[in-house]
Amino acid sequence: MSTTTQAPKQLDPAASLHAETLGLAKGRGRLEGRRIIVVGAGQRNIIDAEPPVGNGRAMSVLFAREGAHVACIDISKEAADDTVRQITSEGGRAFTDVVDVSDIAAIAPAIARCAKQLGGLDGLALNVGISCGLSLPKMTAEAWDRDYAVNVRSHMLFAQAALDVMSPGGAITLTSSMASQRANGRNPAYESSKAAQIALGRAIARAGEEKGIRCNVIAPGFIDSPMGRDASRRRADRALTVPFGRQGTGWEVAYAALFLISNESSYVNAYTLFLDAGHMAGIVRT
Incomplete structure (x- = not known):
């Protein structure tokens, strides 16, 4: 009996692309009247003709498109202003506030300043994070402390302050990472601080329960x-096995x-x- 080897089917990435995937969907009023602070609302510039969002x-x-009034906090005024400019060009409401979260x-x-300008506070999205990129043999105490100051300590302090002024029924989100579960990157300060964010999210949820304030964590792959994109330039094989x-x-x-806020x-x-996309569950390309 003869057997034939079939070539693996080629994936069509476009099959999983939708208007929402590309930021092209219209708002549906899902956050109408809500007042939300986003920490890390800007983004750094990269050398790319069409940089991703x-x-x-x-x-x-997106929060503004859905009807929220948004306070855009970032260490870079220029980056936050660019975000605010995009929001206001679409008819949304937003303003810039500049904070060094390591301070x-x-x-x-x-938090107090933004809540006052917003007229209250209903949501807080914590998205700021850094990485020294040092492996364990090369790690220094200073680099370790800097990553933790931004990735963990600042999140605790922002949540602590927000819980005091947030309206009952509000919500907080933290942005962790798939790296919190893996050591593939040989980046222990980043990986362990992202794991600490998950535990911190649970602690914030427990602290907010009396006011009905929820806290959840998003861990992107x-x-x-x-x-x-910068990471992919340094490591061409970084995402070879991603689903879709x-x-x-x-x-x-x-x-x-x-959804979570x-x-x-x-x-x-x-x-x-x-x-x-199921990567950690074993849905990977081989």
Whole structure:
């Protein structure tokens, strides 16, 4: 009996692309009247003719499209202003606030300042994060502390301040990473700080329960954001096995955040959503 070897079927990445995937869908009023702070609302510039949207900018724009008034916090005024400009060009409401999240003394005043300008606070999306990129043998105490100051300590301080002023029934989201579950990147400060965010999210949810304030965590996999595209330039094999034959988009992360920060997810709490197209479940290309 003879056997023949069939070539693997070619994937069509376009099969999983939709208007929402590309940020082209119209708003549906899902956050009408809500007042939301996005921390990390800008994005850094990369050398690319058509740079992809970052998670924080996509969240800010999408929340505004859905009717929210958005405070766009970033360390870069220019980056936050660009996000605000896109929102206002579409008829949305937003303003810029500049904060260095590694500055402990700056965080609580920023929450108070933004909540006052918004006229209250219903939601907080924490999206800021850094990586020193050092392997364990090369790690320094200073680099470790810098990653943790931004990725974990700032999130705790923002949530702590927000819980004091947030209206009952509000919601908080944190952006972790698939790296929280894996050591593939040989990047222990980033990987462990992203894992700490998941535990912190549960702690925030527990603290907010008395006011009906929820907290959930999004853990994206391979995303074609400015940071992801730069990483792919350094490691050409970074995302060879991703499902659907493509990386995710910042808009897909933003739609997950939209659901979790909206009242549609009113009984979803202390949960981590792994936004990886099933990658960690074994749905990978071989």
